[in-house]
Amino acid sequence: MRALVYHGPGRKSWEEVADPRVQQDTDAVVQVDAVTICGTDLHILKGDVPAVTDGRILGHEAVGTVVEVGAGVKNVRVGDRVLVSCITACGRCRFCRGGHYGQCVGGGGWILGHRIDGTQAEYVRVPFADNSTYPVPAGVSDDQVLMLADILPTGYEVGALNGAVRPADTVAVVGVGPIGLAAILGAKLFTPSQVVAIDLAAGRLEAAKQFGADVVVNSSREDPVAELMRLTDGLGADVAIEAVGIPETFELCTRLIRPGGRVANIGVHGKPATLHLEELWSKNITITTGLVDTYSTPTLLGLVAAHQIDSARLVTHHFALGEFMQAYEVFARAGETGALKVVLNR
Template identity: 75%
Template structure:
């Protein structure tokens, strides 16, 4: 089969690789019908995730069709159309029992496209298939559920839930890329009074308005602290969500919040960021971090299936699966191309 293979920082190739095979009785082999590229994949290619080694097939998001299952798999069977979660869950360890699947110590966690071969391929082996795949409801398109593999649960759990967004809050989202937009979409479920999107790209700020931001700030032109100060009588935002993963945006979030405010860091950081405790300690500031656990995926699936969340609006560019190299180019230049999520369809679509 063909797959997108990582060969070190800056080196990726669409090449022939062996077909995956069942290894454990809890595995499934899934034909990839639809996949996408994540900002984390770009971080990997920059060398920010050293655990990813030469020869790894990238990708951790997919919608596909079960082709075969191990003897211990009971909830899905060949022919089922499923969402493949970015997080694999053994279902038995301490952290899985606490619904902290991202911290699974039984062989799961974030492993696809990280510690084992991933989904940017014609087929993928999915460990713990019973607890790491979700049947796609009838009548729901691949585009509608593809972002439930990763970015929508991430924005919801690591941004909105960790940030404890409440009705009436002023929420600042720093970074209006896909994960920032997912946070904006999820924040609306909690009725904040204002959602302020901050970014350097006007195209992404336009998208943020379409996803529900009530105000936008290009921080190359205007200081977002002024805009949020005007909204809050100088107090600052109740919640600031970091959705980029660079030191400057994290530090900006700590400057945007009010005393008693909350910073929810989502971004994947490849370099240290300064935590100014000399300023923050007296302001009773809370900072949270996190890898998505995907405990919210069933809830988000219901919201998408019922039409309460329009997740298909993330899809801006479409490619065939064998055009992955072109898709990476478009996604990697999102500030120029306006790409939010690229949708790659396999031969079965």
């Protein structure tokens, strides 16, 4: 088969590799019918995730058709159309039993495209298939369900839920690329009084309006802290969601937040950020971090199937499965291309 293979920082290629096969009784092999590229893949290519080694097939999100299952697989059958989750769950360890699948110590967690070969390929091996795939509801498109592999659960769990968004809150979302937009969708489920989107790119701020942001702030021209204080009578945001992954945006969130507020960090950070405890120690602020656990995937699938969330709106570009090099180019230059999520179809 062919796959997108990482060869060190800045180097990747679409090349011929060996087909995956069932290695454990709990594995399934899935034919990839639709796959996307994540901002985390760009972090990998920048060298921010050193655990990813030369020769690794990238990708951790897919929709596909099961073509082979191990003898121990009970709930997944050959021919099933499934969502392949970005998180693999053994289902038995202490963390999985508590719903913290992203922290799995039984051989799962974020492993696809990280510690084992991933989904940006014609086929993928999925360990613990019973716990790590989800049947696709009838009438739900590949585009809709693919956004539930990572981006929507991440924005919802690590952003809205970790940030404990409540009715009438002011929520600031710093960085409104795909994850930030997913965080806006998740936050809006809790009826905040206002969602304020902050970004440097006018195109992304325009997208944020379409996804429910009440106010947009272009931080290349405006002072976001001053604007938040103006909007909140000098108090600041109840919740600030960091969705970029650089020191400047994390530190901005800690300046946007009011006493007693919550900072929810989603971004994947490759460099240290300064925590200004000399300013924050007395403000009763809660800071959360997190890798998505995907415990919310069934809930989100239900909302998508019921047309309560239009997840397909996140998809802006389509490519054929063999056009990964072009797709990465478009996704990496999102400021110029307007790309939110790119989808590659078989």
